[in-house]
Amino acid sequence: MAQAAETRKRGKTRLTNEPEGLDRDHLLRAYRDMLLIRRFEEKAGQLYGMGLIGGFCHLYIGQEAVVVGIQMALGEGDQIITSYRDHGHMLATGMEARGVMAELTGRSGGYSRGKGGSMHMFSKERNFFGGHGIVGAQVSLGTGLAFSNAYRSTDRVCVTYFGDGASNQGQVFESFNLAALLKLPCIYVIENNKYGMGTSVERSTASHDLSKNGAPWGIASLQVDGMDVDAVKHAADAAVAHCRAGKGPFLLEMKTYRYRGHSMSDPGRYRSREEIQKMRSERDCIEGARHRLETLGMDEAEIKRIDEDVKRIVQDAADFAQTSPEPDAAELWTDILVEG
Amino acid sequence: MATEILMPALSPTMTEGKLSRWLKSVGDMVRAGDVIAEIETDKATMEVEAVDEGVLSAILVPEGAEGVAVNTPIAVLGEGATASAAPRAAAPVAPAPVAVAAPVAAAPVAEKAWRASAPLTVREALRDAMAAEMRANGDVFLIGEEVAQYQGAYKVSQGLLDEFGARRVIDSPITEHGFTGMAVGAAMNGLRPIVEFMTFNFAMQAIDQIINSAAKTLYMSGGQMGCPIVFRGPNGAASRVGAQHSQCYASWYAHCPGLKVVAPWSSADAKGLLRSAIRDPNPIIFLENEILYGQTFDCPTDPDFTLPIGKAKIEREGTDVTLVAFSIMVGVALKAADALAEQGISAEVINLRTLRPLDIDTVVASVKKTSRVVTLEEGWPFAGIGAEINMQIVESCFDWLDAPPGRVHGLDVPLPYAANLEKLALPQPDWVVAAVRKLF
Numbered sequence: 180m181a182q183a184a185e186t187r188k189r190g191k192t193r194l195t196n197e198p199e200g201l202d203r204d205h206l207l208r209a210y211r212d213m214l215l216i217r218r219f220e221e222k223a224g225q226l227y228g229m230g231l232i233g234g235f236c237h238l239y240i241g242q243e244a245v246v247v248g249i250q251m252a253l254g255e256g257d258q259i260i261t262s263y264r265d266h267g268h269m270l271a272t273g274m275e276a277r278g279v280m281a282e283l284t285g286r287s288g289g290y291s292r293g294k295g296g297s298m299h300m301f302s303k304e305r306n307f308f309g310g311h312g313i314v315g316a317q318v319s320l321g322t323g324l325a326f327s328n329a330y331r332s333t334d335r336v337c338v339t340y341f342g343d344g345a346s347n348q349g350q351v352f353e354s355f356n357l358a359a360l361l362k363l364p365c366i367y368v369i370e371n372n373k374y375g376m377g378t379s380v381e382r383s384t385a386s387h388d389l390s391k392n393g394a395p396w397g398i399a400s401l402q403v404d405g406m407d408v409d410a411v412k413h414a415a416d417a418a419v420a421h422c423r424a425g426k427g428p429f430l431l432e433m434k435t436y437r438y439r440g441h442s443m444s445d446p447g448r449y450r451s452r453e454e455i456q457k458m459r460s461e462r463d464c465i466e467g468a469r470h471r472l473e474t475l476g477m478d479e480a481e482i483k484r485i486d487e488d489v490k491r492i493v494q495d496a497a498d499f500a501q502t503s504p505e506p507d508a509a510e511l512w513t514d515i516l517v518e519g
Numbered sequence: 520m521a522t523e524i525l526m527p528a529l530s531p532t533m534t535e536g537k538l539s540r541w542l543k544s545v546g547d548m549v550r551a552g553d554v555i556a557e558i559e560t561d562k563a564t565m566e567v568e569a570v571d572e573g574v575l576s577a578i579l580v581p582e583g584a585e586g587v588a589v590n591t592p593i594a595v596l597g598e599g600a601t602a603s604a605a606p607r608a609a610a611p612v613a614p615a616p617v618a619v620a621a622p623v624a625a626a627p628v629a630e631k632a633w634r635a636s637a638p639l640t641v642r643e644a645l646r647d648a649m650a651a652e653m654r655a656n657g658d659v660f661l662i663g664e665e666v667a668q669y670q671g672a673y674k675v676s677q678g679l680l681d682e683f684g685a686r687r688v689i690d691s692p693i694t695e696h697g698f699t700g701m702a703v704g705a706a707m708n709g710l711r712p713i714v715e716f717m718t719f720n721f722a723m724q725a726i727d728q729i730i731n732s733a734a735k736t737l738y739m740s741g742g743q744m745g746c747p748i749v750f751r752g753p754n755g756a757a758s759r760v761g762a763q764h765s766q767c768y769a770s771w772y773a774h775c776p777g778l779k780v781v782a783p784w785s786s787a788d789a790k791g792l793l794r795s796a797i798r799d800p801n802p803i804i805f806l807e808n809e810i811l812y813g814q815t816f817d818c819p820t821d822p823d824f825t826l827p828i829g830k831a832k833i834e835r836e837g838t839d840v841t842l843v844a845f846s847i848m849v850g851v852a853l854k855a856a857d858a859l860a861e862q863g864i865s866a867e868v869i870n871l872r873t874l875r876p877l878d879i880d881t882v883v884a885s886v887k888k889t890s891r892v893v894t895l896e897e898g899w900p901f902a903g904i905g906a907e908i909n910m911q912i913v914e915s916c917f918d919w920l921d922a923p924p925g926r927v928h929g930l931d932v933p934l935p936y937a938a939n940l941e942k943l944a945l946p947q948p949d950w951v952v953a954a955v956r957k958l959f
């Protein structure tokens with residue numbers, strides 16, 4: 180209840196012509212997709228703790244409403260590109276949990292056959308263009324995906340995700356200029372989870388309203404409650420319509436929050452446990468969606484069925500990721516260059 | 520059902536840690552996300568969050584315990600646990616060592632004979648190559664600073680805007696990092712960009728996108744996403760433009776797997792290799808030279824003329840010493856060969872044309888014939904192209920050498936502006952003659 184009241188209070192994130200909210204079927208789908216990401220990430224954290232996942236592993240827990248809400252506004256052929264905190268984005272585009280988890284464990288059944296890892300996965304089939312480990316690099320690349328849409332005169336759009344930390348990179352502003360200049364159908368999504376690694380937005384960014392970052396180039400924008408999948412979906416609808424109409428890029432600042440550390444080895448000294456607890460208990464996107472489903476008359480057994488279904492998918496992915504064989508040594512030398 | 524809580528790995532390098540403090544006691548209810556303990560790793564003190572829910576029924580490792588190995592059970596969650604028990608990680612088994620050899624280069628293919636030829640400047644050759652490929656493939660476009668209305672800062676793209684229009688010949692703002700990344704993104708989606716850098720010095724602003732995005736994506740994606748793109752522009756010293764505008768990037772790019780690196784010398788090289796580069800499904804670094812732009816060479820006129828990437832050319836045959844060069848240094852090597860001939864030394868001159876993949880077979884075959892070798896490059900010596908080629912010669916045909924391999928290179932200084940100093944810093948034919956004479 181507190182959460183519903185809270186989301187209504189932030190009315191400025193809502194559009195004036197907004198309909199009442201997601202209907203029961205869409206909300207149910209959103210709930211299921213967000214829960215899948217949450218449970219998947221919890222399992223990934225667990226496998227990391229067991230030493231089955233190595234290197235860097237950046238969990239998306241807390242931010243699920245952002246990718247799920249935006250994905251619901253997209254159509255076939257639209258492109259997605261993001262940074263290294265990418266597991267949620269992949270699941271949202273419909274990539275298989277098995278293939279993502281097996282990539283995390285570095286197995287041949289992974290999307291990159293074990294050669295990419297947590298930060299580097301791709302799916303041509305799902306139009307997911309990675310998975311990029313250099314902060315901000317995906318913003319120029321996403322601008323190029325949007326360029327390819329404009330060049331081919333299609334009405335497809337590219338959603339380019341990046342964090343508040345990346346928003347200060349020079350190439351982000353270079354990309355804004357190019358996209359506005361060439362009127363590219365690019366939706367820039369700043370996932371502002373308040374911290375770039377351990378540095379808060381207040382300590383890293385002179386401007387505290389990141390939704391205005393495209394203003395010098397006249398880029399239309401919205402600041403959105405990224406913990407509310409409903410608000411995210413409706414803002415994304417507006418952005419997609421803008422881009423499809425050939426009006427150039429659109430910027431969405433999603434006010435969101437990650438519950439876990441930057442990566443697995445984050446001592447978390449830069450914020451208080453109370454701050455995290457408060458977000459979890461008052462603003463959680465999954466709890467919010469569940470509450471709304473209940474008010475729409477969804478019976479508990481149905482929700483429970485979804486929970487069980489998601490749990491089964493994640494366990495299956497974890498099992499697959501541990502039984503899929505390691506890549507063959509010959510894989511070292513494949514995919515360096517396209518032959519011929 | 521009881522669930523064991525295992526000692527977690529909290530960093531990529533952690534194998535054991537100290538369990539410094541328990542924040543929950545036996546009998547406490549634990550929810551997912553609750554901090555249950557503090558662990559000291561080699562890097563920091565970290566909090567351990569519960570993944571499952573339940574009542575803490577036993578603590579197996581007391582606080583203060585040091586050297587607790589990752590995956591050791593440290594506590595048990597009892598009744599009320601909702602998540603399934605975490606499966607125990609299998610004991611890590613070291614993979615059996617497997618000898619993996621780099622693939623062997625394919626056997627060299629004989630170069631096709633192209634009959635009629637006509638004089639053409641390198642500048643025109645590059646422009647003709649782009650125009651031909653743009654006519655053949657609508658996905659090919661050119662982007663760069665001043666490539667369209669200005670007709671190219673060095674007039675390489677002259678006339679292309681008129682023929683292909685502003686959609687395909689795109690004036691970019693001065694924003695190398697941004698437009699390079701944009702072009703790489705377009706290539707990842709199947710377009711075929713030609714990115715012109717006004718000079719390769721400015722590409723340093725964009726080198727992250729060239730290496731990390733263009734060169735590595737095919738590998739990182741398990742072969743799903745390639746990047747068919749050409750990065751071209753003048754490389755190396757021009758004439759008295761100072762240190763920041765006068766650097767050879769050959770060894771920088773040739774260092775990186777996932778790229779092909781091409782360095783033409785003549786008009787035929789420029790035209791034939793650029794056409795092949797634009798057709799190639801991989802990211803290509805195409806290193807031109809400003810001083811060569813205005814030079815005229817005979818170039819085949821056949822409309823289908825191309826040259827294969829990865830194949831060197833013997834520009835002059837000889838028997839006593841092999842000179843290995845690329846780009847503008849091929850001309851220096853030929854002048855040196857003339858001077859050496861006057862001294863009774865017959866030099867064979869190899870124009871590498873491509874630096875990666877390197878046609879070491881042609882070089883080695885020549886060295887086996889001459890038993891002496893000198894490499895030429897305009898760039899700095901340290902970890903340079905000459906260092907690499909000579910090392911490969913030592914590996915491949917040490918026993919054929921009658922003298923240690925020699926190298927001629929730009930001096931190990933930022934390039935000075937003053938006319939006399941600049942000349943002293945860049946390889947001249949007499950440097951090559953002197954280096955060769957030391958081998959006899």
